[in-house]
Amino acid sequence: MKVTVDQEMCCGAGSCVLAAPEVFDQRDEDGIVVLLDAEPAAGCREAVREAAAICPASAITVRED
Amino acid sequence: MSQNDPVVRLPLPTEGPLDPPAEWERLRARCPVATVELPSGDTGALLTRYDHVKALLSDPRFSRPLPGDDSARVAPEDGGGVATRNDTALSVAFKGAEHQRWRRHVGRYFTAKRMTALRPGMTRTAEALVAEMVAGGAPADLKAALGFPLPVSVICDLLGAPVRDRDRFSYWSDAFLNIDRYTRAETEAAEAEFSAYMTELIAAKRAAPGEDLISTLIEESRAEGEGLTDPELRDTGMSLLVAGHETTANMIGKMVAMLLADRTRWERLVADPSLVRTAVDEVLRADANLGGFGVRRFLTEDFEFDGTVVPTGTTVFCGLSAANRDERTFADAGELDLGRSPNPHLTFGAGPHSCLGQALARTELQVVLDVLLRTLPSLELAVPVAELERLAGLAVGGLREVPVRW
Numbered sequence: 094m095k096v097t098v099d100q101e102m103c104c105g106a107g108s109c110v111l112a113a114p115e116v117f118d119q120r121d122e123d124g125i126v127v128l129l130d131a132e133p134a135a136g137c138r139e140a141v142r143e144a145a146a147i148c149p150a151s152a153i154t155v156r157e158d
Numbered sequence: 159m160s161q162n163d164p165v166v167r168l169p170l171p172t173e174g175p176l177d178p179p180a181e182w183e184r185l186r187a188r189c190p191v192a193t194v195e196l197p198s199g200d201t202g203a204l205l206t207r208y209d210h211v212k213a214l215l216s217d218p219r220f221s222r223p224l225p226g227d228d229s230a231r232v233a234p235e236d237g238g239g240v241a242t243r244n245d246t247a248l249s250v251a252f253k254g255a256e257h258q259r260w261r262r263h264v265g266r267y268f269t270a271k272r273m274t275a276l277r278p279g280m281t282r283t284a285e286a287l288v289a290e291m292v293a294g295g296a297p298a299d300l301k302a303a304l305g306f307p308l309p310v311s312v313i314c315d316l317l318g319a320p321v322r323d324r325d326r327f328s329y330w331s332d333a334f335l336n337i338d339r340y341t342r343a344e345t346e347a348a349e350a351e352f353s354a355y356m357t358e359l360i361a362a363k364r365a366a367p368g369e370d371l372i373s374t375l376i377e378e379s380r381a382e383g384e385g386l387t388d389p390e391l392r393d394t395g396m397s398l399l400v401a402g403h404e405t406t407a408n409m410i411g412k413m414v415a416m417l418l419a420d421r422t423r424w425e426r427l428v429a430d431p432s433l434v435r436t437a438v439d440e441v442l443r444a445d446a447n448l449g450g451f452g453v454r455r456f457l458t459e460d461f462e463f464d465g466t467v468v469p470t471g472t473t474v475f476c477g478l479s480a481a482n483r484d485e486r487t488f489a490d491a492g493e494l495d496l497g498r499s500p501n502p503h504l505t506f507g508a509g510p511h512s513c514l515g516q517a518l519a520r521t522e523l524q525v526v527l528d529v530l531l532r533t534l535p536s537l538e539l540a541v542p543v544a545e546l547e548r549l550a551g552l553a554v555g556g557l558r559e560v561p562v563r564w
Contacts, residue, residue: 104261104265104509104510104511104512105261105262105265105266105268105269105514106506106512106513106514106516106517107268107269107270107271107273107516107517108270108516108517108520110269110270110271110517111270111435111517111520114270118271119266119269119270119271120266121266121269122266123262123263123265123266124262124265124266124267124268124269125262142500143499143500146500146502147500147501147502149506149507149508149509149512149516150216150508150509150510150512151216151508
């Protein structure tokens with residue numbers, strides 16, 4: 094699995110951090126998404142898919158291998 | 159949207175207090191871009207399908223109607239609070255790069271991590287409020303005992319506004335959001351009072367700063383050209399106080415009512431509290447009473463929905479709750495599935511204007527549910543569901559009371 098984020102589109106809602114805190118964080122200075130792990134381990138892939146599906150700005154893209 | 163389609167009148171009638179209007183299903187199937195007539199007599203377009211609502215809300219070219227747009231009015235000429243009118247000139251930019259600058263400046267104080275850090279404090283407040291409700295004896299109105307006081311105390315703490323003024327915030331907030339209860343003169347007086355109050359509060363914080371959000375925003379804006387201007391500070395304070403209060407307060411009442419309306423739902427959560435996170439998002443999705451008018455967008459360019467072109471100058475009403483029940487997106491959309499995941503509902507909107515406080519709202523709702531399941535597992539409605547009464551005329555929907563016993 095490969096994850097990418099679009100910081101320009103991100104609206105800082107933080108729903109990805111609530112869903113998958115091991116993979117996503119928010120910058121302190123503006124709340125914009127930070128990708129912690131672009132190739133997440135099997136254990137958190139389901140949560141990453143959820144984060145991408147619920148992102149209100151559609152700023153997360155997941156490519157399955 | 160064709161000339162042969164009947165005109166839909168908002169708000170649409172419903173059978174029971176928690177039920178969606180039956181009309182939504184027909185509209186999604188046969189007339190997903192409908193013509194609507196508002197209480198003012200003006201007309202606009204109503205969207206009820208998920209993909210359409212999401213596409214429009216996600217498009218950064220459009221925002222709510224701005225002063226000067228020739229947009230449809232919701233309330234008749236002499237009424238309607240500031241949040242329901244079209245001539246409201248807030249100093250906070252409504253769209254584009256300026257909106258994004260404001261949003262990112264304020265948004266950093268509402269991140270998921272910051273909200274999670276508030277959780278222990280919220281839990282203590284919720285526990286104290288529940289204990290007080292229990293001490294008063296059953297039946298009690300859960301909305302008055304917990305639904306209102308918790309979010310007010312949380313947003314007051316966060317902003318640094320005195321919680322003792324909460325009755326005034328409540329009145330101002332109601333006057334901002336109501337469609338028809340107050341006259342134009344009353345809503346204008348409420349706006350002027352609230353604005354003067356916030357200006358004074360900011361002056362007091364400037365003189366004696368605290369650890370709160372208003373003090374922080376003032377401090378960051380001290381240097382010329384940095385942070386927020388004085389009118390932006392004032393309007394930001396007012397917006398956050400109103401937004402952080404009425405919506406969550408009503409949602410707490412509706413959440414508990416929806417979960418107790420079929421008590422097997424409550425029992426399932428008592429048995430498995432790990433469902434709280436998904437259950438909260440599912441009641442947010444299934445809430446059919448978010449407010450009868452949806453979120454508005456003014457089209458400054460033509461917009462096409464699956465072949466239907468809606469022309470420039472149209473005021474579009476995005477039916478968030480109707481979209482949340484779209485079978486094209488959600489399996490068993492009419493059912494409450496407490497473990498639903500993913501749950502990409504549109505209750506907080508989508509795109510650049512999606513709710514700034516959604517991590518806060520989610521955290522508050524999760525805390526309320528956690529505390530109630532743990533301390534009052536025997537909770538039940540004290541009246542039949544059909545006797546719950548919807549609040550009329552609010553741009554933010556709610557129930558008048560949520561009577562409970564335990």
